[in-house]
Amino acid sequence: MTAVERAVRTDAADALCQKAYAGADGPDCGVALVAVGGYGRGELAPYSDLDLVLVSDEGVDTAELAQQVWYPLWDSGVRLDHSVRTLPEMLEAFEGDVRVASGLLDVRHVAGDPNLTLRLRTTVLAQWRRRARERLPELKAMVDGRYRLVGELAHLSVPDLKESAGGLRDATVLNALTATWLVDVPASDLERCRRQLLDVRDVLHTLAGRATERIAPEHWAGIAEGLGLDDELAAQRHVRELGRRIRHLSRLAWRRVDDALRRPTSNRPRRPELEPLAPGVARSGGEIVLDRGARPEKDPVLLLRAAAEAASRDLVLAPPTAARLVREAAPLPEVWPAEARQQMVRLLAAGPGMLGVWETLEETGALDLVLPEWERIRLLPHASVIHRFTVDRHAVETCIEASGLIRGVSRPDVLVVAALLHDIGKGGLTAHSVAGAPIARTVATRMGFDPAAVDLVELLVRWHLLLARVATTRDPDDPATIEAVTAHVDSPEALELLTALTEADAKATSAQAWTSWRAGLVHDLARRVAAALEYGAVPPAIPAVDIELPELPVSGSKVTVEPVSDGSRVQVFAPDRVGLLADVAAVFALRRVPVHAARAWAQGDTAISVWDVAEEGLDARALNDQLDNIASGRVDPATRLAPRPAEAGELAPTVVIRPEASEQATVIEVRASDRIGVLHLVCGALADLDISVRSAHVSTLGPQAVDVFYVQEAHAGALSETRAAEAAHAIRDRISPPAAQVRREAGPQGTRR
Incomplete structure (x- = not known):
């Protein structure tokens, strides 16, 4: 209509x-x-x-x-x-x-x-x-720049129907490519997707009452109604499918443009030349096709062999070839032969070449034949805004990241399969790692892995969040921290695979999820767990042995600053006292310097804290002077760092005692909206109760700060239950926005993901 x-x-x-x-x-x-x-x-x-x-x-x-x-x-x-x-x-x-x-x-x-x-x-x-041959590279550069700036329609949390990759602008560019006569684009398919995106834009304009190309979260319900779809999720999937399809057509078209531009104008063969590469598989220009004499009906591995050849050589798997194999190829047996498993691993470990091939398998229905479980996560949006892709694309990106780590593990095949399946349990009510583990076991068994490898795949999927969570929220010097990992990971082989999967997963999530600081924490924890598994002993934390204590000046504190890849690393040395951490946090808060992550601990009578912050060129002397002014009372940060009013829909902060995390200290976990001053307020509340922070672990993911504090009585050990409850209430009162109109989320721990 x-x-x-x-x-x-x-x-x-x-x-x-x-x-x-x-x-x-x-x-x-x-x-x-x-x-x-x-x-x-x-x-x-x-x-x-x-x-x-x-x-x-x-x-x-x-x-x-x-x-x-x-x-x-x-x-x-x-x-x-x-x-x-x-x-x-x-x-x-x-x-x-x-x-x-x-x-x-x-x-x-x-x-x-x-x-x-x-x-x-x-x-x-x-x-x-x-002039197409000289103008198309310029057009390609313009398109690539737009992609980098805007992102992909299929994966954006607020999609842009026009400018994003796979949007209406791309459809126009594809028509321009077709007009050159250098390449061909499936016109009927492109026109269908383009018209349906135009339908979406028409409904969006009507809902917004103005010209707009961006679908805000509140528009999805109206779009579903306007297009006659079941619900908001159906509307999201519809729009993202259209964007992914146009992006796929664009990717194929530009690959063909590159191939046409590389070919001399005089070299235009009447029929394509085939270069045999593997049984039944050949190369024609920049695409993988079937070789003459290929017998799909006799070769159940031919689809995976063609896909692996295309991905490993960074070539296009010709969509007509994939579609023909879907129609004609012999089905794989219930348990795959060894070659099928090997070709699947080749595909998953191919690196960046995997992405386009995987898209072709999805768009032609070929993926349904080899991995029907993929439908669970197809175009499923992530609940967390820190993710830059939908769940299915994130899994592919994790495989691509894992492909760069296979030299460091003993079972690369297990690593890439676990990378593909680590989020396969998402989309249900059960925790996705719990739901995904049995699915991963089923898939690995079907692929023909031996029982030990199947166990490893299941373990990696079940505990793929373990290292990152423990490393960023627990004290590595506490024996309970190492036990939290060894209780589930009981072999060096499993640990090295889990470490690689943790890195690949984080890198595929976003730059925020794998900073140099977070990487150091994960690898230090893995080193210590490996020692515990091999020798039964835990080596000291890296910072404790790497940092040499300086001579402190008369003023009492010393600050050093060094540049790092994503900002600065600030080290603070001072005589250990209650309230010191609150004062240092105030220094950064007053300067409006965001804290990516931090750790603090005591070494003898000296307190050490190391802060990764998102600002370059900090002046160590100025930081030290401001810390002295705060410590002496010449500067009072309290009024300037009071909690601001809550924003509409903002989650209430949560404060939870974690009794299982340590036998030597009381562990308090604080989750709140990431804003300047929260860390100072928490530490200040503890200092007012004369509670000492022995170790602090600060991290930020997306809009949420997750801060974990190992605390003790100033001259004793862990807090009593009464004192722990008092501390939790004091922190909650201190950081809660005034007249908080906040959204509370159900759950025994009140946490969100």
């Missing part, structure tokens, strides 16, 4: 423009009013602009005519984007700007001299085809 509505809107706009041109006594020769952009393509959304150009032959004066045409349009209330150009000026703009060039391919006659419009269209199209 919306396609009809777009046509009606376009016809109405044409009639309005034609009336304005006629009312201005626009000539029938030498001048034309033309539509470009979305209006030129007849794709007007409810709140779209009218993109118009008044074009004339050289020497024709159109200044007065232009004003007489534009004013009636302005008076009508339409949104107008207009310009006046001579035909030579139009062609000059076409030659000078590839964005303009691709846009002018859609020029459409509205009023005036149709022959002038025809000359413009014919010249533009001829020049576009003639």
Whole structure:
């Protein structure tokens, strides 16, 4: 229905423009009013602009005519984007700007001299085809820059229907590629996706009451209703599927452009040359196809063999080839033969070449034949905003990251399969690592892994969050910390695989999830767990042996600063006292310096804290002076760092005692919105109760700060239950926003993920 509505809107706009041109006594020769952009393509959304150009032959004066045409349009209330150009000026703009060039391919006659419009269209199209080889690299660079800036439509939490990869802009670019005659794009498939995205945009404009391309979370329900879909999740999946399909077509088209540009113009064979690569598999240009004589009905491994060859060579798995194998290939047996498992591992370990091949397997339905469990997570959005991809794409990116780590593990095959399946349990009510472990066992068994490898895959999926969680929230010097890992990971082989999977998972999540600080914590914990597994002894934490205590000045504290890849690392040395950590946290809070992560501990009578912060070029002397001013009372941070009012929908902070985490101290876990001053407020609340922070572990993931404190009485050991409860209440009261209109989330621990 919306396609009809777009046509009606376009016809109405044409009639309005034609009336304005006629009312201005626009000539029938030498001048034309033309539509470009979305209006030129007849794709007007409810709140779209009218993109118009008044074009004339050289020497024709159109200044007065232009004003007489534009004013009636302005008076009508339409949104107008207009310009006046001579035909030579139009062609000059076409030659000078590839964005303009691709846009002018859609020029459409509205009023005036149709022959002038025809000359413009014919010249533009001829020049576009003639200069395609020199202009397409420029267009590709522009497209890549847009991808880096905006992201992918299929994975953005707030998708941009126009500019994101897989959006309407890409569909226009694909039509421009087709117009070069260098490559072919499946026109019917592209047009179907493009029209359905236009339908989504029409509904979005109506919901928003204005021109917008971005789907905010509150729009999904209305989009589902407007498109006749079941619910918000169905609407998200529909839009993301369209974006993924257009992105896939774009990726294939650009690979074919690259292949065409590498081929000399004189080298145009009448029939494709085949280079045999493996049984039944050949290379044709930049694509993997079936070799002559291939017998899909006799070869159940042919699909995986072709996919592995394409991925490992970073070539395109030709979609018609994959589609044919879906129709004709012999099915794999219930337990795969060894070659099938080996080819699957080759595919998963291929690195960046895996992504395009995996997309082809998905788009052609081939993935359903080898991994039907994938449907559970297909285009499933992540609950946490820190993830840059949907769950299925994150799993693929984890495989790509794991492929760079296979040299350091004894079972690369187990690592990449676990990377693929580590989030397979998402989408249900049960914790995804718990739900995913038996699914991973089933898949690994079907792939033909031996029982020991199946056990490893299941263990890795079940505990893939363990190392990151323990490393960032527990004190490595506490024996209970090591036991928290060895209780579930009981062999050096499993530990090395889990360490690699932890790194791959974090890198595939976002840059925030694998900073140099977080990497150091995970690898230090893994080193200590490995020693415990091998020798039954735990080596000291790396910071305790690596940091040499400096001589403290008379003022009592010493601050050092060193640059790191993502900011600065600040070390603070001072006589150990209650409240010191609160004062150091105040220094950063008052300077509005975000803290990525921190650790604090005592070494003899000296307190040491190490802070990774998101600012470069910090002055150690200035930090030290400010710390002295706060410690002496000359500066009081309390008023400036008081909790701000809660934002709408903000979760309440949670404070939980973790009795299982240590036998030597009381462990308090604090989760709150990540904002300047929270750490100072927590430490200040503890200091007011004369409670000593023996070790602090501070980390930030997305919008949430997760801070864990190992605390003791100032001159004794762990807190009593009464004192622990008192401390938890004091922290909660100190960090809760005033008159907190916050959203509370159910659960025994009140935590969120």
